[in-house]
Amino acid sequence: MPDLFPGLPPGYAARPTTADDIGDIHRLVATCERELYGRVQTDLGRIAADFARPGLVPELDTLLIHDRAGRLAARAWVNRRSEVDVHPEHRGRGLGSGLLAWAEARAGQAGSARIVQTVPDNDRNAVALFRSRGYEPMVTEWLLEFLMPEEPALHEPPVGITVRPFRGGDEHDAHELVEDAFDEWQQRRKTYQEWARHTVERPTFAPAMSALAFDDGQLVGAVLSLDLPDAGEGYIEQVAVRRDHRNRGIARLLLRNAFRAFYQRGRRACVLGTHSDTGALNLYLRVGMTVRHSSTVFRKDL
Structure with missing residues (x-):
């Protein structure tokens, strides 16, 4: 047991994550999501992409807690941000607070100036835990939904704009468009390899439900989608429009195309x-989406 996580309750054992654990981690996360939201929101590809984050060293930056029967009870990782999940049957035993303390210590050891984690607003126990440890709200996140009792209508595209589904060969242009668009608020640009793990290389990536907009053959907008089998619904992973083509209705047009395809x-x-x-x-x-639930991104300066 690493010294950075003392006081592990009797009957539990801790070790770092390996690639063979991704399926078990997904099942743990799915169980937590069902308990909190009534449905699964995270696919296996998301877990694999997080495990492959640039700079993450599994032997140092991840921790799994198993019970005496060998079942996964909790997990944590830290790499600029962190995630901690505890199985509902194993809560109230100090695993969550212990893993949070471990994540903070590891982040400080790695030289991070702060640690960040997203906490669902309706998980009051988790919110109270983070506030008690000196975390402060940074931004609000929303999960929005678009319900489709009938087929969504499409609007005419702006003059000169054509729309088609994503196809092979669009990957690098889409990466450049998204990263350019996200430069306004993201902390760093993702390399193509990192971006692709979270989008076009995920098993759930849905090219037929991903819409691209072109102006005179140049890519100016993209909606990149996932088809989540566990949730039985579509997921819009990224929406991006080139700066000089904004406020023309392109994003709304692409979203409507994706909704209709789903x-x-x-x-x-x-x-x-x-x-x-x-x-x-x-x-x-304005497109007609509504907020399903919200979360707060908490941060703590180290």
Whole structure:
């Protein structure tokens, strides 16, 4: 047991994560999400992409807690930000607070100036824990949904704009467009490899439900989608429009195309996540989306 996580309750054992653990971690996260939201929101590809974050050293930056029967009871990772999940059957035994303390210590050891974690607003125990340890709110995140009892209507595209689904060969242009658009608020640009792990290389990536906008052959907008089998709904992973083509209705047009494509595949809901730094909430509300639930990104200076 690492010295950075003392006081492990009897009957539990801790070790770092390996690639073979990704399936078990996904099952743990899915269980936590069902208990909190009534449905699964995270796919296996997201867990794998987090495990492959640039700079993350599994032997130092991850920790799994198993019970005496060998079942995964809790997990944590830290790499500029952190995540801690405890199985509902193992809460109230100090695992969450212990893993949070371990994550803070590891972040400080790695030279990070602060640690960041997202906490659902309706998880009052977790919110209280973070506040008690000196965390402060940084931004608000929202998961929005678009319900589709009937096929969504499409609008005419702006003059000169054409729309088509994503296809092979679009990957690098889409990466450049997204990173340029996100430069306004993200802390750092993602390399193509890191970006692709979270989007086009995920098993749930849905090119037929991802819409691209072009102006005279140049990519000016993109909606990149995932089809989440556990949730039975579509997920918009990224929305980006080139700066000089904004306020023309391109994002709304692409979202509507993605919604309609999901409807035609039998999905009756589509969701996406955004946060207060992007300034995009009103856009999604105007499209007809509503807030399903909110979370707070907490930070603590180390």
